[in-house]
Amino acid sequence: MTILAARRQNTVIGDTIARVLSRVNAITQGGPGHTRPSYSDEESAAHAVVEDEARALGLEVRRDPAGNLFARLRGGDPVAVPLYVGSHLDTVSQGGAYDGQAGVAGGLALIAALRAHGATPAMDIVLTVTRAEESVWFPVSYIGSRAALARLSPEDLQARRVDTGRSLADHMRDQGFDADAVLAHEPPAPARFLEFHIEQGPVLDAAAEPYGIVTAIRGGLRYRAARVHGAWAHSGGAPRHGRADAVAAFAELVVAMQRVWDELLAQGRDLTVTFGRVDAATPAHAMAKVAGELEFCLDMRSEDVAALDLADRLLRAEIARIEAAQPGIRFELGRQSRSQPAALSQAMADLVARGAERLGDRPRRMLSGGGHDAAAFAAAGWDSVMVFIRNWNGSHCPEEAMDEADLARAVEAVFLALAEDRT
Amino acid sequence: MTILAARRQNTVIGDTIARVLSRVNAITQGGPGHTRPSYSDEESAAHAVVEDEARALGLEVRRDPAGNLFARLRGGDPVAVPLYVGSHLDTVSQGGAYDGQAGVAGGLALIAALRAHGATPAMDIVLTVTRAEESVWFPVSYIGSRAALARLSPEDLQARRVDTGRSLADHMRDQGFDADAVLAHEPPAPARFLEFHIEQGPVLDAAAEPYGIVTAIRGGLRYRAARVHGAWAHSGGAPRHGRADAVAAFAELVVAMQRVWDELLAQGRDLTVTFGRVDAATPAHAMAKVAGELEFCLDMRSEDVAALDLADRLLRAEIARIEAAQPGIRFELGRQSRSQPAALSQAMADLVARGAERLGDRPRRMLSGGGHDAAAFAAAGWDSVMVFIRNWNGSHCPEEAMDEADLARAVEAVFLALAEDRT
Incomplete structure (x- = not known):
């Protein structure tokens, strides 16, 4: 040329x-x-x-x-x-x-x-x-x-x-x-x-x-409409123990999944973990109320289906641990969608x-x-x-x-x- | 009678x-x-x-x-x-x-x-x-x-x-x-x-x-319109390190403040800590995006002004720690209001x-x-x-x-x- x-x-x-x-x-x-x-x-x-x-x-x-x-x-x-x-x-x-x-x-x-x-x-x-x-x-x-x-x-x-x-x-x-x-x-x-x-x-x-x-x-493994169910309570009236605070339970899950992510990366697995959308801002939510509900999205991706399956199992284990530690808290992941x-x-x-x-x-x-x-x-x-x-x-x-x-x-x-x- | x-x-x-x-x-x-x-x-x-x-x-x-x-x-x-x-x-x-x-x-x-x-x-x-x-x-x-x-x-x-x-x-x-x-x-x-x-x-x-x-x-110490500023990114494209994920940083703060709350209770101090409203669900937020922004409320209450002041100092210390560990993350607490x-x-x-x-x-x-x-x-x-x-x-x-x-x-x-x- x-x-x-x-x-x-x-x-x-x-x-x-x-x-x-x-x-x-x-x-x-x-x-x-x-x-x-x-x-x-x-x-x-x-x-x-x-x-x-x-x-x-x-x-x-x-x-x-x-x-x-x-x-x-x-x-x-x-x-x-x-x-x-x-x-x-x-x-x-x-x-x-x-x-x-x-x-x-x-x-x-x-x-x-x-x-x-x-x-x-x-x-x-x-x-x-x-x-x-x-x-x-x-x-x-x-x-x-x-x-x-x-x-x-x-x-x-x-x-x-x-x-x-x-x-x-x-x-x-x-x-x-x-x-x-x-x-x-x-x-x-x-x-x-x-x-x-x-x-x-x-x-x-x-x-x-x-x-x-x-x-x-x-590929991706997604929960587009996951929820945390807790119990609404008065922010000043509800003591530390006995609360079922949907925001606190969600935060624990996010921190736990960052740790899971680090562990899988350390094993040489390919993975990303993203909680991209979090909604505890409905008309029912207020500064002076312990949140009884929270909705979130979770998006995990990997080139390796086995890594996604493992991350999903660890997600469920972390949820079980949080639910056991915080009576009244219940996670509902909703429908899972995948891309290969x-x-x-x-x-x-x-x-x-x-x-x-x-x-x-x-x-x-x-x-x-x-x-x-x-x-x-x-x-x-x-x-x-x-x-x-x-x-x-x-x-x-x-x-x-x-x-x-x-x-x-x-x-x-x-x-x-x-x-x-x-x- | x-x-x-x-x-x-x-x-x-x-x-x-x-x-x-x-x-x-x-x-x-x-x-x-x-x-x-x-x-x-x-x-x-x-x-x-x-x-x-x-x-x-x-x-x-x-x-x-x-x-x-x-x-x-x-x-x-x-x-x-x-x-x-x-x-x-x-x-x-x-x-x-x-x-x-x-x-x-x-x-x-x-x-x-x-x-x-x-x-x-x-x-x-x-x-x-x-x-x-x-x-x-x-x-x-x-x-x-x-x-x-x-x-x-x-x-x-x-x-x-x-x-x-x-x-x-x-x-x-x-x-x-x-x-x-x-x-x-x-x-x-x-x-x-x-x-x-x-x-x-x-x-x-x-x-x-x-x-x-x-x-x-x-009494209460409140931040009615606090924010986390991070960096928007693609959920699958942004690696673990280098992310400035507003949701992950917020979750770390919530978990840290639950720990602070436990510590103050263990010292015999009166305190409640509530993150009652969390908004990472604007039109800019999506399942497939690392969140670049998040808005939240924090409400802390105590019968003791000194406990509120201490909790506020510990809050700021936790924020400084998270900001140092996660470059690109910046918390903005906004206006504080109090009731005695x-x-x-x-x-x-x-x-x-x-x-x-x-x-x-x-x-x-x-x-x-x-x-x-x-x-x-x-x-x-x-x-x-x-x-x-x-x-x-x-x-x-x-x-x-x-x-x-x-x-x-x-x-x-x-x-x-x-x-x-x-x-």
């Missing part, structure tokens, strides 16, 4: 990323952060922007019954296994400017660069924009990608969105899609899937590395690494703590890989930050891998 | 208690529980019921500028120090059938029995029905009794009711009272004050004792005990954990005492329970003390 060609491709990648991020984020610019719920008007508006971009590139656009967008650049060899590249456009409540949309922008930039450079690869490249990846809205993982892969169940379609209380099927219909057809449709033949995504953790930023290659995605850990493709990781090498980069191989659509594709037997982009200021928050140049460099690495791979 | 006389007095006490409680609670019978906000139409309607009862007994009725009701039974000796007996009629939101109104019913029953028995004591007996005792409505303690005692400030009168956002002065005017006159009026000369009230704690019920004599009212402990009158306690002895009772001497109008009278130099009635099912809640016979027995003890004391 000439220096001039490299510059042009670089400009196309950078411009596409900047334009797509800017257009998508403009939809929800009121702030704080960006809020595009799963199967909301805001998510549909973001999809329309990307569809418009894909049509402008001359791609073959289609949607499946769940509203996932596929925009195809035909390759040189019709029997080569296609490469699907993309991510999602929904966000958590008050999310950031990169989680999801950076991967969509990166996928489109990759195809734009291949187009601009005339570097048609052997296989079809299919920009893949899923729906409803963020599981904060419905208690179901990877809704869009699993719908695409014909892996949603009728029960999943009846799950209620936490803010509206209405079903997934209803919200799909609201956005013009067909919940019944989702269950019936024929999924694409297993192929290859690549997802650019911000890391959502501090590893790359701390190491001053612009991007990394993900080899596995942690996913091993990604060694061959796909090597492909990305070859492109990176041509840029002089040696991206690290790393774990993903967050769940991603790539996990759903991997679970369905696709050769999948993710490329993580360093980010900072946290994630799932308005402050979420990323340097577009880091994403452009990662896209360029994949471009070079595919350009080398072309017919 | 003959057996017949004792039976008659008993019947009068029991009937009066039953009738007053029934009439007052009928005003707010829609449920759940009883809600008579401070300076509301409901509180005024309850006052009207009691005024009607007092007039039926032929008492001399007057109201002060704040709407407190005084209904006087003339004693035998015009220079004897009067005994004021009563409580309040407002409730918390969704409160119970006894907190406040039981003490008003008890006071009226005492006077009715003295009347019925012709047992005129030396001193005047003044049924005292205060306004606005429950500090959940306005952030001011003992509004009615402090108004009666000319201890409210102009700033207090500008405090806003939490539900309406309107000032105390405005709410007084709505109910026909005069906020300006409250600041100017001449309080009654310091005298004696007796308040019947449910215990709002488990001590008497656990000991199977119908009533007890309160020797002191705990009140020592009640030994002589008044002995008076009640003498009456009890005539019934064959030996009521325990105990602390009050909750604040009460008696604390305001004690702070103004009145010889004050409280008689606690056992209760169960908690307090400040619809389930609040009490046996009217227990209250009747306590009233009878005071009746006998006064009958003995008469001229």
Whole structure:
């Protein structure tokens, strides 16, 4: 490739990323952060922007019954296994400017660069924009990608969105899609899937590395609506012993699970433990009352199902210990939901690494703590890989930050891998 | 006293208690529980019921500028120090059938029995029905009794009711009272004050004792709007070390303060420690996010100011320890508010005990954990005492329970003390 060609491709990648991020984020610019719920008007508006971009590139656009967008650049060899590249456009409540949309922008930039450079690869490249990846809205993982892969169940379609209380099927219909057809449709033949995504953790930023290659995605074990039942009492009238204080019992559990976490890490096990939402602030709660109720979420993740099972057993043991020590306290974990850990493709990781090498980069191989659509594709037997982009200021928050140049460099690495791979 | 006389007095006490409680609670019978906000139409309607009862007994009725009701039974000796007996009629939101109104019913029953028995004591007996005792409505303690005692400030009168956002002065005017006159009026000369009230704690019920004599009212040290600041992060992406998890830091503080509480109790100090309200359930909080913020209330109470000061120093030491161990975590306690402990009158306690002895009772001497109008009278130099009635099912809640016979027995003890004391 000439220096001039490299510059042009670089400009196309950078411009596409900047334009797509800017257009998508403009939809929800009121702030704080960006809020595009799963199967909301805001998510549909973001999809329309990307569809418009894909049509402008001359791609073959289609949607499946769940509203996932596929925009195809035909390759040189019709029997080569296609490469699907993309991510999602929904966000958590008050999310950031990169989680999801950076991967969509990166996928489109990759195809734009291949187009601009005339570097048609052997296989079809299919920009893949899923729906409803963020599981904060419905208690179901990877809704869009699993719908695409014909892996949603009728029960999943009846799950209620936490803010509206209405079903997934209803919200799909609201956005013009067909919940019944989702269950019936024929999924694409297993192929290859690549997802650019911000890391959502501090590893790359701390190491001053612009991007990394993900080899596995942690699975999760979650209690979304756990409760502590105690006894309401007067803060000044109820003595130390005899109280059944839901806040004190919850605090003991949190501290105990931090210790469990340390112990499992010391054993060399992979684990995260997060109590992300705690509600003892209902109209019944007051400064002058011992809390008789508390609601909380618990999210544990690991690349290793056995570590999750062990952490869950230790959780139950700690609860039993606290209940025995504090009569009147009863924990109710509620329904458990799980997502399975996913091993990604060694061959796909090597492909990305070859492109990176041509840029002089040696991206690290790393774990993903967050769940991603790539996990759903991997679970369905696709050769999948993710490329993580360093980010900072946290994630799932308005402050979420990323340097577009880091994403452009990662896209360029994949471009070079595919350009080398072309017919 | 003959057996017949004792039976008659008993019947009068029991009937009066039953009738007053029934009439007052009928005003707010829609449920759940009883809600008579401070300076509301409901509180005024309850006052009207009691005024009607007092007039039926032929008492001399007057109201002060704040709407407190005084209904006087003339004693035998015009220079004897009067005994004021009563409580309040407002409730918390969704409160119970006894907190406040039981003490008003008890006071009226005492006077009715003295009347019925012709047992005129030396001193005047003044049924005292205060306004606005429950500090959940306005952030001011003992509004009615402090108004009666000319201890409210102009700033207090500008405090806003939490539900309406309107000032105390405005709410007084709505109910026909005069906020300006409250600041100017001449309080009654310091005298004696007796308040019947449910215990709002488990001590008497656990000991199977119908009533007890309160020797002191705990003071409070409160942080109504404390916060933990941490860093938002992805639950699966943020490793154990480097997290600044507001929920985990808060849990450590709660557990540490339970330990501090145990240590102070072991030293023989009086203390309660309650984290009654915890909010990590805003739109920014989610299952899949490490919490970057958490808001909480802390309420500590003791009969001993030095114990509160010590607990506050230990609180700050624990916070410093947690902040040092968890970089990125910062506690912000916010404004501290205090109420002073009140020592009640030994002589008044002995008076009640003498009456009890005539019934064959030996009521325990105990602390009050909750604040009460008696604390305001004690702070103004009145010889004050409280008689606690056992209760169960908690307090400040619809389930609040009490046996009217227990209250009747306590009233009878005071009746006998006064009958003995008469001229």
